Amino acid sequence: MKPIIDLKNLCKSYGSHIAVDKLNLQIERGEIFGLLGPNGAGKTTSILMMLGLTEPDSGSAIVCGHDASRDPIEVKRKVGYMPDNLGFYPQLTGLENLLYIARLNAMPEKGIAEYARGMMELVGLGAASDKPASTYSRGMKQRLGLAEVLIKAPELIILDEPTLGIDPAGVKEFLELIKSLQREQGLTVLLSSHHLHHVQQVCDRVGIFVEGKLLATGDLPTLSSELFASTGIEILIQLTRLPKDADALKSNFSGWPEINSMNVNGDRLQFNTTGEITPKLIRRIIELGEDIRAVSQKQYGLDEIYEKYFENNTNITLDNESIKRKPLFGNRRK
């Protein structure tokens, strides 16, 4: 099946500033794809080119089977776009705002009110349908924006910074809603964000976008293994007590080709390895007469992936979360 978004060598400059530099990207139907990058990376410019709202200098953007530059009306018919700056008529209710958009999309009058009410329910605004949009919280406004995008039953929705300014509980609910739309309606979603954790929670694949260039795409395990292949895997094994003879224990692993380094620190054994050899290590340690309390492996999240790309770039702000350790099992006694 052809990708729903197919970008080839897409370029756009503003004067001498290159906003998007040879962007190649394919997004499959049914995917949630996150375009991740700091402010000014070129995310919005790329989205505008996909929608035919700005002309690329070169390259092509085929979206839902149509060339966005040559056939922007067809693209707009099939794609729902939620910009980062949403605007509503504040004096109208949420439902009235939605009806207004439905009519702008030339929806037939028959059944339109029921359909719009159903859409308000779907996005979790059923109880607030008849309240003025001016009374909506930022999170409710994002939901109303989503309802406006969904009302025309698009094949693809593009959301520019959809979680901007929403509180953490609102973000979680909004992302769960996106995920359920994908699951239940098979919707394809492209969302842009500079919030790593938001993207991490919901996206099947992400693209890391910096200074107009897409540096990498993939799911998190793929990005992680590509990036950290040279760094190795860190495995931590905690014993139930201090080893009987730390040096003797260490010497047992000295000839293993998969082990880059090993440290014995009290009751903790730290291994840096070239591959996933945790079961093999556990078996050997038990054979040597030691008991294991817990095993964990360093897990790389988007923070570390992001940092790895931008470690020399001090202008990039990262959400602060330290490297997580994923327990493989804990408190096990033999």
Ligand SMILES: Nc1ncnc2c1ncn2[C@@H]1O[C@H](COP(=O)(O)OP(=O)(O)OP(=O)(O)O)[C@@H](O)[C@H]1O
């Ligand atoms: N109409 C324009 N005229 C001149 N420069 C522009 C224009 N639109 C965007 N730019 C510049 O192009 C670069 C990419 O901007 P863009 O808005 O696409 O980035 P972004 O990743 O969406 O960031 P943000 O989240 O801050 O919107 C920025 O340096 C921006 O200043």
